[in-house]
Structures are given as structure tokens and as C-alpha cells.
Amino acid sequence: MSTINLQEVFDASLDQPDISAASRSLRNEAMVSFNETGFPSRKHENWRYTDLKPIVSGEFDPSPQPINSQQEKKASQDIEKSILDSKALRLVFINGQLSTNNTFPNELNGLSISKKTESYKSIDVLQGKELFKDYPLAALNTAFSQRETLITLDEGIQITKPLHLIHINSGTEPRAIHPKIAIDIGTESELTIVQHFISSNPEPGWTNSVTLINQNKGSLLKLYRFQEYPHEQFHTELLKSRLGNNAELKLGYVDLGGKLVRNDVHIDLAEPGAACSIDGVFLAINGQHIDNHTLIEHSAPRTTSQESFRGIIGEHGRGVFKGKVVVHRDAQGADAQQSSDNLLLSEHGEIDAKPELEIYTDDVKCSHGTTVGELNLEQLFYLCSRGIDETTAKGLLTFAFANTILQRIEVPEVRKRAASSIAGELPDHQNWGGLL
Amino acid sequence: MNNTNLLQISDLHVEVEDRIILNGLNLDVAPGELHAIMGPNGSGKSTLAQVLAGRDKFEVTSGSIQFKDSDLLSLEPEERAREGLFLGFQYPVEIPGVNNAYLLKAALNAKRAVNGKQEVDAFEFMKLIKDKMELMQIPTDFLNRSVNEGFSGGEKKRNEILQMLMLEPQLAVLDETDSGLDVDALKVVATGINTLRSPERATILITHYQRLLELVVPDYVHVLYDGQIVKSGNKELAQTLDERGYDWVKIETEKK
Numbered sequence: 001m002s003t004i005n006l007q008e009v010f011d012a013s014l015d016q017p018d019i020s021a022a023s024r025s026l027r028n029e030a031m032v033s034f035n036e037t038g039f040p041s042r043k044h045e046n047w048r049y050t051d052l053k054p055i056v057s058g059e060f061d062p063s064p065q066p067i068n069s070q071q072e073k074k075a076s077q078d079i080e081k082s083i084l085d086s087k088a089l090r091l092v093f094i095n096g097q098l099s100t101n102n103t104f105p106n107e108l109n110g111l112s113i114s115k116k117t118e119s120y121k122s123i124d125v126l127q128g129k130e131l132f133k134d135y136p137l138a139a140l141n142t143a144f145s146q147r148e149t150l151i152t153l154d155e156g157i158q159i160t161k162p163l164h165l166i167h168i169n170s171g172t173e174p175r176a177i178h179p180k181i182a183i184d185i186g187t188e189s190e191l192t193i194v195q196h197f198i199s200s201n202p203e204p205g206w207t208n209s210v211t212l213i214n215q216n217k218g219s220l221l222k223l224y225r226f227q228e229y230p231h232e233q234f235h236t237e238l239l240k241s242r243l244g245n246n247a248e249l250k251l252g253y254v255d256l257g258g259k260l261v262r263n264d265v266h267i268d269l270a271e272p273g274a275a276c277s278i279d280g281v282f283l284a285i286n287g288q289h290i291d292n293h294t295l296i297e298h299s300a301p302r303t304t305s306q307e308s309f310r311g312i313i314g315e316h317g318r319g320v321f322k323g324k325v326v327v328h329r330d331a332q333g334a335d336a337q338q339s340s341d342n343l344l345l346s347e348h349g350e351i352d353a354k355p356e357l358e359i360y361t362d363d364v365k366c367s368h369g370t371t372v373g374e375l376n377l378e379q380l381f382y383l384c385s386r387g388i389d390e391t392t393a394k395g396l397l398t399f400a401f402a403n404t405i406l407q408r409i410e411v412p413e414v415r416k417r418a419a420s421s422i423a424g425e426l427p428d429h430q431n432w433g434g435l436l
Numbered sequence: 437m438n439n440t441n442l443l444q445i446s447d448l449h450v451e452v453e454d455r456i457i458l459n460g461l462n463l464d465v466a467p468g469e470l471h472a473i474m475g476p477n478g479s480g481k482s483t484l485a486q487v488l489a490g491r492d493k494f495e496v497t498s499g500s501i502q503f504k505d506s507d508l509l510s511l512e513p514e515e516r517a518r519e520g521l522f523l524g525f526q527y528p529v530e531i532p533g534v535n536n537a538y539l540l541k542a543a544l545n546a547k548r549a550v551n552g553k554q555e556v557d558a559f560e561f562m563k564l565i566k567d568k569m570e571l572m573q574i575p576t577d578f579l580n581r582s583v584n585e586g587f588s589g590g591e592k593k594r595n596e597i598l599q600m601l602m603l604e605p606q607l608a609v610l611d612e613t614d615s616g617l618d619v620d621a622l623k624v625v626a627t628g629i630n631t632l633r634s635p636e637r638a639t640i641l642i643t644h645y646q647r648l649l650e651l652v653v654p655d656y657v658h659v660l661y662d663g664q665i666v667k668s669g670n671k672e673l674a675q676t677l678d679e680r681g682y683d684w685v686k687i688e689t690e691k692k
Contacts, residue, residue, distance in 0.1 A: 382529045382583075385489045386543035386599065387517035396542065400533025400582075407533070 004059045007035070010143055013064060020117040023148070026127070030142035033132035040136050049320040049352045050262050050291045055234050060176035060206045062144040067094045071170045072101050078168055078200055085413075090164040096146060096177040102166075110157035111191070116150035116182055122214040123150070123182040126240050135264060138238045141210040145180035151193075155186035155216075162192040162224075162411050169199035169207055169233065179209045185219040185247075194414055195225040199233050204259070206234040213241035215249060217271075222250040224414050228421060229257035231288060238264040243274035252409050253280035253309075254418050255290050265294040269303035269331075277306040279409075281402045283422065284349070285314030295324045298331040298364075305335070310405050311342040312398055313349035324356040327364050334361070338368040343375070343401050399423050441502070442467050442607055442638050448499035450480075450487055450663075457483040457494070459663030465607070468635040472649055472674060473642045475660035476682045481642045482526055484660070485611040488640075489523035490516050503607070517543075518550045522605035524596040526612040526642075531583040536595070539583050540565065540602055547603060568601045571631065573624050589616035597628035604632065609640045614648035626651035646678035659685050 010031050014024060039056050040047045071094050079092060079102060091113060092102035098115075116123070132139035153159065167179050185191055197207060215221055227235060235258045241249055255261055267276050282290040296305045311319040325336045340353045355368035375397050383393035402422050409415040443465040450458035457480045465471055475481055487494050488501070490513035501508040506519060531539070544564075545555045556564070569578065572594045584592050593613050600608055613625055629639065629652045641654065649657070649671060657674045659667040659682070666689045667673070677685070 376529075378529045379531050381489075381491055381513060382525065382531065383534075383539065383542075384513040385517055385523050385525075386539065386603070387514050387546040388539075388542045389514050389546065390512070392542060392546075393514075396534050396538065397531070400531060403533035404582075 004061055006062070006140075007031070009061070009063050013144065013146070022119045023117055026124075027143050027145075029129065030132050030139040033129065034136055034139040034143060037133065037136040037139070046293060046322070049318075050260070050289065052236075052260075052262075054260055055206050055236070058174060058204065058206060058234065060174050060234075062176040062178060064097070064146045065095055065171070065175070067097050067099055071095075072099055074170060074200060075099055075102055075168050078170075078198055079166055088164050089161055090166060091149065093149075093165070093167045093179055094170050095168070095175060096179045098147060098149065108159070110154035110186075110189070111159060111163070112152050114150050116148040120150060120182065120184070122184055122216075122242075123212050126212045126214065126242060131240065135238050135266075137208055137236050138210050138240075141178040141180055141208050141238075144176070144178040145210070146178075148180045148182055150182045150184070152184045153186050153189045153191050153219075156188050157186065158190040159192070160190075162194050162414075165193060165195045167195070167197045167207065167209070169197075169201045169205050169229070171201055172203060173201075174203045174205055175201070176206045176208065179207065181209075181211045183211065183213045183221070185213070185215045185221050187216040188218040189216075190220040192222040192411060193224070194411060195223065197225075197227040197229060197235060199229045199257075201233075202230075204232040204234065206236070209235075209237035211237070211239045213239070213249070215241065215243045215247040215274075217245040217247060219244070219247045220250075221248075222252075222410060224252040224409055224411060225254070226414065226418060227255045227258060227261065231257055231259055231286060233258050234260045236262045236264075238266065240266045241276075242268045242270050243276065245271040246273035246275075247271075248274070249276040250410075251276065251278045253278065253282070253292065254406070255280075255282040255292075256421055258288060258290070260289045262291040263293065265292075266297075267295070267305070268297045268299055269305065270299050272300045273302050274300065275304040278309075279307075279405050280309040281311075281405045281418070281422070282309070282319065283312050283314075283402075284317030284319045285312070285345075287316045289318045289320075291320035293320075293322045295326070296336065298325070298327040298334040298336060300331055302333040303331055303335075305337070307338040308405060309340045310402055311340075311351060311353075312345065312402060313342060313351050314345045315348055317346070317349045319349075319351040319353070321351070321353040321370075322356065323354075323368070325358070325366065325368070327357075327359045327361055327366065329360045331361055332363045335365045336368075337366075340370045341401075342370075342372045343398060344372060345374075345398065395423070440466050442504060443508075443640075444502040446500050446502075448484075448487070448501065449497045450483055451495045451497055452483070452493060457663055458487070460499070461660075461664055463658070463665060465638045465640065467606075467638055469655045470633065470639045470641065470652065472654040472657045473640060473660050473665075474644065474657060474674065474677055476686075479660045480663045481660050482611055485523055485526070485609050485640075485642055488516075488521065488609050489513055514546065517603070517605075518547050520606035522600050522603055522608045524593075524600060524608065524610035524613045526615070528584050528592045528596055530585045530587075532585045534583050535580055536583055537561075537579040540579075540599065543599070543603060565598075565602060568598055571601070571624075572598045572628055574598060590618065590621040593617060593625055594621065594628070597625055601628060601632060606636065607638050607640070608632065609642070611642045612644065613641070614643055614645060622648060623651065646674045649674045661686060661689055
């Protein structure tokens with residue numbers, strides 16, 4: 001394989017007339033930062049359990065590729081296979097590029113979708129030197145992202161239908177894709193976003209995604225992120241969010257596919273009364289490696305966070321969870337609850353789960369707990385005593401373990417889809433016909 | 437072997453963690469019969485129920501159990517259920533994340549597969565369950581709720597009987613299905629049990645109290661004490677036990 005020189009590809013990608021001065025300078029800054037840090041190594045505390053070597057040595061080509069019509073057609077089939085009905089609001093990205101033919105609609109009552117070219121204050125404060133240093137992969141994303149998509153919702157608008165962001169890894173070559181989305185939710189507004197990551201590429205590829213979110217006062221954002229690659233794909237991502245007064249963010253993470261997956265979440269509950277919840281489910285079976293790293297900062301009084309992750313780890317699967325909660329000096333009355341529960345289906349599986357709590361004020365309510373267990377024998381016997389064979393009963397209980405989290409997804413079609421996907425992905429699962 | 441028996445338990449010895457629980461128990465149950473097994477706490481009633489259903493934490497050290505044409509002890513719990521044995525649990529477990537509908541469909545399909553029948557479809561399933569849910573006074577949203585999660589004691593017991601009605605077992609073993617029920621719930625449960633009584637089916641009712649036996653009238657009443665059936669009689673025995681307690685039976689037994 002020819003060696004890819006990232007700097008050269010980067011220089012070539014900037015050598016285009018339509019790139020604004022603002023984005024040119026941001027991307028340059030990101031590239032400089034990445035050159036200083038390089039890929040994170042396992043020496044770094046946050047990367048102790050996850051080795052990016054397969055991605056680094058994969059030398060995935062990040063140069064932009066225009067979408068061809070075949071891919072567009074293929075994409076519409078892929079979309080049909082995903083959750084959507086034909087009237088669903090959606091943005092479709094093929095290898096990081098917006099597929100306008102598959103996108104619907106472009107604008108909707110206060111919701112606007114555009115390509116971010118100029119600086120946009122509430123988003124740009126979230127990125128820059130510090131972010132690039134803490135998250136080198138986010139720097140790489142910014143350097144190579146061809147299109148930063150800006151989604152803004154005006155003040156006082158409630159959109160009830162979910163907006164689907166569908167990222168498709170398409171084509172037949174190993175490729176690095178750097179999708180970047182910025183979301184700004186206006187005061188007292190409400191939006192639901194479903195972010196899908198799917199792939200029809202038979203070759204291993206790497207998607208390195210960044211999502212930046214600003215939520216203004218009293219706004220509500222529900223964001224469900226659903227990753228369903230085949231098992232050859234690599235995926236890394238950062239979601240960074242800042243919440244204003246009494247704003248609320250509900251996150252749902254479902255990871256079913258991928259060979260090596262690393263999700264970073266960084267939430268700043270910046271103003272009084274801001275609240276967030278993260279509900280995550282992942283499946284690490286057949287040699288998959290799934291890593292969730294979350295950082296929640298309580299920066300203001302009466303901020304609340306609730307986090308529950310559930311992992312199912314099967315044959316040679318590896319799960320990693322690190323949940324850090326920081327309660328800053330000004331965050332009196334903060335409430336932070338965190339749990340990580342893991343089901344080990346095989347003795348050849350491994351889970352490293354680590355909660356971390358830093359508290360710099362009194363008057364807080366914090367709790368965290370980590371469990372690693374096997375299936376409950378009382379429950380198993382109960383099911384078998386009803387005539388259900390042991391394999392199916394184990395499948396039902398494994399599914400149930402994940403399903404208690406999935407039940408919190410407030411978009412029914414996403415909830416159902418996730419449930420049936422998990423049922424279908426379980427090892428040794430049988431006799432599910434007609435159950436779901 | 438007496439071919440008219442549905443169930444024949446001979447000289448059954450059971451231990452758990454080196455403690456002897458059943459100590460030479462004998463019991464024959466013929467089709468159409470309802471047997472009540474009573475006895476003081478710790479006499480081994482629930483162990484008997486669990487052993488019949490195939491709970492592996494109990495070790496059968498000697499004796500045999502014949503169920504229909506099978507050596508029951510050689511069968512897995514799911515095989516026993518498909519052969520037509522049903523255990524109504526004293527403490528039904530909660531299974532968060534598994535809907536009642538999943539459980540019932542999976543159980544029905546497992547039984548159907550044995551009989552070479554097709555899987556139940558949604559329409560047929562609803563048709564099957566609707567009347568039974570009404571009979572057991574179970575609300576309609578129940579099917580989408582997790583098995584026993586957040587159910588009251590009475591709801592859990594009604595759910596056991598609903599499952600029994602759906603699976604139509606040949607032998608139902610009901611372990612303290614009456615405990616923790618108020619008078620109205622007791623009536624509902626009794627109706628459920630009586631609905632399934634027929635000349636082909638048999639029931640073993642494990643209970644502490646006589647009150648259920650006024651509504652579900654037994655053919656035989658047995659007293660289980662120290663791992664053996666020490667006294668058998670008809671429904672009057674239950675009444676006597678209710679009035680006089682178990683001490684006189686204990687004294688009688690120890691005299692022997």
C-alpha cells in the first residue's frame with residue numbers, strides 16, 4: 001500500500017478557491033495541532049484500553065471524493081433499509097458529502113441547514129486550540145472535513161418530527177471520512193435528531209465524526225445516534241455540547257457494528273438548571289472493540305446529569321467505558337447519577353469500566369455504580385419452565401438487558417429498529433420469528 | 437408401573453447444600469385429580485414443586501418420578517414444560533425488558549414446534565389471550581409491560597394463572613398461588629384454576645391455608661412434614677388442619 005502523507009493531502013484539499021478565509025484558518029489551526037499531537041497513543045490515560053494502530057496502519061485516504069450517481073442510487077436503497085418512511089426529514093451524507101438528491105427538505109419552519117463557511121460564534125467557542133489538543137482526532141476531522149454542516153433552529157420553535165442525519169460509507173475503496181455537524185438550538189426550541197451511521201462498503205473504512213452542539217436557554221434536544229456498520233468498519237467520534245439556562249439534552253447511543261469504535265462525549269452544563277441524560281447500549285461480540293468515554297461537566301448550580309450505559313460482551317469482544325463527572329466549584333445543588341452495567345456472555349470477553357468523580361463543591365448529590373455480570377439464573381429457569389429452550393431464553397434475557405435502555409428512546413421507529421437489530425445480532429439467537 | 441397415573445413419585449430423596457429436604461416422598465396423581473399439599477413452613481413443599489419443574493440447584497439423591505411415559509428427572513425444564521407440566525411460582529421473577537407478549541409467544545411457539553404446528557401469528561395470539569385476560573382481570577396494557585416488573589403480589593399470581601391458561605398443561609403444580617391475595621383476587625385465581633380442571637388434567641396445589649380449598653375443592657389432601665407425606669385424606673383434612681394446626685400431625689407422626 002502506498003503511504004499516505006496527510007500533510008500533502010491536506011495541502012491539496014485546501015488548494016481550492018471556494019474555501020472561505022475563516023474555514024481555511026480553522027482547518028490550518030487544526031492541522032498544525034494534529035501534527036503536534038499525532039494520533040493518541042495508549043500512553044495517554046484516556047487511551048489506555050484502546051489502540052488506534054489498526055486505524056493508523058490502515059492508511060485510509062481522506063481526500064474528498066465527489067458523489068457519483070451510482071452511489072446516490074445505492075444510497076437511496078440503503079436509506080430505505082434504514083429507519084425511514086419516505087416523508088422523514090433527512091440529510092444524507094455519502095462519504096461525508098451531502099447528497100442533495102436524497103435530502104428532504106432543505107428548510108422547514110425555522111429550521112435551517114447550510115454549509116458553515118463563516119465563523120459562527122456559539123459554535124466556534126466550542127472548537128479551537130483546546131479542543132484540538134484534548135481530542136486530536138477532532139483536530140484531524142476539522143482539518144479534513146470538506147463540509148461542516150450547520151443546523152440551526154430559531155427561537156421558540158418545536159419540531160416534532162425527527163430529523164435524520166444519515167451517514168453512509170459507500171464505495172469500494174478503504175477510505176477515511178470526516179463528517180462534521182454543528183447544531184445550534186434557539187431559546188425555548190425543541191428538536192429531535194437521529195444520527196445513523198451505516199456502510200455498504202465491503203472494504204474496511206474509517207469514519208471520524210465530530211458533532212458540535214450549542215443549546216440556548218430552555219431548549220430541548222433529543223439526539224439518538226445509531227451505529228450499524230458491518231463488523232469491518234472503524235469508527236471514532238466526538239460529540240461536544242454546551243447547554244445554557246435550563247436547557248436539556250437527551251442522548252441515546254446505540255453501537256451494534258464496527259470492528260473498533262471509540263465514542264467521546266463531552267458535555268458542559270454551563271448555566272443554571274441545565275440537564276443532560278446519556279443512555280447507551282453497545283454490543284461487542286466476535287472480536288469487536290467498543291469504547292465509550294464520556295465527560296460531563298457541571299459548571300453551574302442545580303445542573304443535573306443521568307448516565308446509563310449497558311454493554312453486552314461476547315466471544316472475544318472488548319468493551320471499555322469511562323465516565324467522568326466533574327462538579328465545579330459553582331455547581332451547588334448539582335445532581336449526577338451514573339451507572340455502567342455489563343453482561344459478559346463469554347469468558348473470552350473483556351470489559352474495562354471506570355467511573356470517575358471529581359467534586360469541588362459541597363451540597364451535591366452524586367452516585368455511580370459499575371456492574372459486570374452474567375445472566376440471572378432465576379430468570380433463565382423461569383423462562384425455561386415455560387417451555388422456552390435455553391438458547392432462546394438466554395437470547396431473550398440478553399436482549400432484555402439492552403432493551404431496558406432502548407425503551408427510553410422516544411422515537412418509536414428508532415426504538416423498534418434498534419430492538420430488532422439487537423435481537424438479530426445476538427450470538428446463538430434463534431426462534432425470534434414473530435416475537436418482536 | 438400403574439399406567440393410569442399421570443405422575444408417580446416414588447421414594448424421592450432431595451438435598452440442597454448437603455441438607456436433606458425430601459426424605460422418601462411418595463405421591464401418585466391420576467388424570468382428573470386435584471391434590472392439595474399442605475404442611476408447616478420448611479417441610480419441603482416448595483422444594484417438591486421446584487424439583488418437579490427441574491430446578492437444578494436441588495439434588496435428587498434417590499427415587500424416581502414418572503410423568504406420563506417419561507422419566508421426568510432425565511428431562512430438561514423446557515422439555516418438562518413441553519410435555520405438559522406447568523409450575524406456578526411462589527415468587528414469580530421479574531424480568532425487566534422482556535414483554536409479557538414475548539414470553540407468552542415464545543412459550544406457545546415452543547410447545548407448538550413440538551407438536552409440529554406453525555408459530556402463532558399476532559391475530560391468533562390476540563384471539564387466544566383476550567378472554568383469558570378478561571377472566572383473570574388483567575388490564576390490556578399488560579402485554580407490552582415487562583414480565584412481572586412492578587406487579588403487585590396479586591398481579592404476579594394472576595399472571596401465573598394466565599400463563600397456565602394459555603399453555604393448557606396436563607399437570608399444573610401451583611406453589612402457594614394463594615399467598616398474599618385478598619379475597620377478590622383469591623376468587624379470580626380460583627376461577628382460573630377451576631376453568632382448566634378436566635378429566636384429562638390434574639393439579640397439585642401447594643398451600644398453607646384452607647381458604648383456597650373452599651373455592652377449589654381438592655380430591656385429596658396431603659400433609660408434608662419433614663420431607664415425607666405423613667398423612668393423607670380428603671377435603672375434611674384441610675378443614676381439620678385449619679382448625680387445629682399442624683402440631684397434632686407432628687405428634688402423631690413422631691409417635692410412629
